Amino acid sequence: MKKLVSLIVLLLLLTDAGAAFAAPKINTFERPARGSAYTLSQWALDGWNAPWDNGMSTRTWIDGYNFNHSGGQSLRVFYPQGQIDPPNSGAQAPFEVTPGREYYLSYWVRFSSDYSWGTTEFAGKLGLGLAGGGACSGGIPCTGYNGFTSRMIWRSGGQAAIYYYHMDDAGQYGDYAVLKNPNGSDIYYPKGTWVNIVQRLKVNTVTNGNANPDGEIQIWYNGVSAANITGLRFVRNTDLVDKAYFSSFFGGATSSFAPANDSYVWYDDLKVSTNRADICELSTGDCFTRTFQAEDYTSMSGVMKETTPDTGGGQNVGGIDSQDWIAFSNVQIPRTGTYLVEYRVATPNNNGKISLDINSGATVLGEINVPNTGSFSSYRTVSHVVQITAGTYQFGLYAVTGGFDINWWKITQLY
Numbered sequence: 001m002k003k004l005v006s007l008i009v010l011l012l013l014l015t016d017a018g019a020a021f022a023a024p025k026i027n028t029f030e031r032p033a034r035g036s037a038y039t040l041s042q043w044a045l046d047g048w049n050a051p052w053d054n055g056m057s058t059r060t061w062i063d064g065y066n067f068n069h070s071g072g073q074s075l076r077v078f079y080p081q082g083q084i085d086p087p088n089s090g091a092q093a094p095f096e097v098t099p100g101r102e103y104y105l106s107y108w109v110r111f112s113s114d115y116s117w118g119t120t121e122f123a124g125k126l127g128l129g130l131a132g133g134g135a136c137s138g139g140i141p142c143t144g145y146n147g148f149t150s151r152m153i154w155r156s157g158g159q160a161a162i163y164y165y166h167m168d169d170a171g172q173y174g175d176y177a178v179l180k181n182p183n184g185s186d187i188y189y190p191k192g193t194w195v196n197i198v199q200r201l202k203v204n205t206v207t208n209g210n211a212n213p214d215g216e217i218q219i220w221y222n223g224v225s226a227a228n229i230t231g232l233r234f235v236r237n238t239d240l241v242d243k244a245y246f247s248s249f250f251g252g253a254t255s256s257f258a259p260a261n262d263s264y265v266w267y268d269d270l271k272v273s274t275n276r277a278d279i280c281e282l283s284t285g286d287c288f289t290r291t292f293q294a295e296d297y298t299s300m301s302g303v304m305k306e307t308t309p310d311t312g313g314g315q316n317v318g319g320i321d322s323q324d325w326i327a328f329s330n331v332q333i334p335r336t337g338t339y340l341v342e343y344r345v346a347t348p349n350n351n352g353k354i355s356l357d358i359n360s361g362a363t364v365l366g367e368i369n370v371p372n373t374g375s376f377s378s379y380r381t382v383s384h385v386v387q388i389t390a391g392t393y394q395f396g397l398y399a400v401t402g403g404f405d406i407n408w409w410k411i412t413q414l415y
Helices: 002-020 040-047
Strands: 025-027 058-064 074-079 091-100 104-110 124-134 150-152 160-165 175-178 195-202 216-221 224-232 241-250 263-273 289-293 297-301 302-309 315-320 324-331 337-346 353-358 363-370 381-386 391-401 405-412
Touching: 025 124, 040 091, 074 315, 091 104, 104 124, 104 241, 104 315, 124 195, 124 263, 150 195, 150 241, 160 216, 160 224, 289 324, 289 391, 337 353, 337 363, 363 381, 391 405
Parallel strands: none
Antiparallel strands: 025 263, 058 074, 074 263, 091 241, 104 195, 104 263, 124 150, 124 241, 150 160, 160 175, 195 216, 216 224, 289 405, 297 324, 302 315, 315 405, 324 391, 337 381, 337 405, 353 363, 353 391
């Protein structure tokens, strides 16, 4: 009997350990066709599912032309002049995640250079947040049975803050905490610059139906802790974090919160995980990244170097026919993980394809199609996601089908 009890306890511990880290979700916006709306069905193709949305079909756009944090594309969200609230401003969708007591959420964000913070009043929701259960918000009191929400906001002048609904809200609406620099000054979102925001939310424990004040919210801004809120009570029941809540719009209850001009926000590299180790923006040394100029290969077959017309000048590798290759020796990958690999390519031809391998082709990491960019003078960045184990390798770029030029390629850790 003792052995049976011990076995049951062990199985329960193993089950808890297995459930402790849900599989991370990530979105780099590289798959959808650039220039198209990123509808809810397109989100679903990338593994992000939600039962409803506002604005995804009408106010989102896959930008493969202007700005991105990594890869060649990002998500742009539109906030029309004079409009407020989710039906008319920004985009909203409660994306489902595996229920968990503690989650990390990371994304990169860029405000348009002429972004309007409002008209005569100033407030709006930014990007993704974390939520659970009934996701109480909009002035609805959180009772401990109707969930919770925690979202980033902006205030006057772009002042950055975390806005959260919990059981002990001071007033009708949620509470907020302004993000702080290490010297104690307030953080303000810049315009025209990419910044990283990471949120951690831990749901409180419950004892005999009573909410214990041990819930927590922590925010990092560009990898530095900017807010740490403890002693929170979110729930009296079994609700956990079960939503990565895309909730971004102007308002505010009146049109005085509306933007004075059309405004845009770009989003890139969204990550949601129960495991801090998956958020490389919080790692020592940040997310590993390395760029290789194509002409700096250590060995090759069949290609030539030539002056590049691409931005930045220098040289590119051209004359690439099918079965040609370039290789790069002694490339150190410091951490096992998931990596985004980018290629800067140009071609007037269709059907080009690159195969990325390590150790003289012994292991193929992945293949990517090279799109027709219009000419050998018109460059575009394309990318794919691969898994790489920590180690030192020779990387090879092999032309499965040739007919393109390459200026550079780049490896960036996602998680």
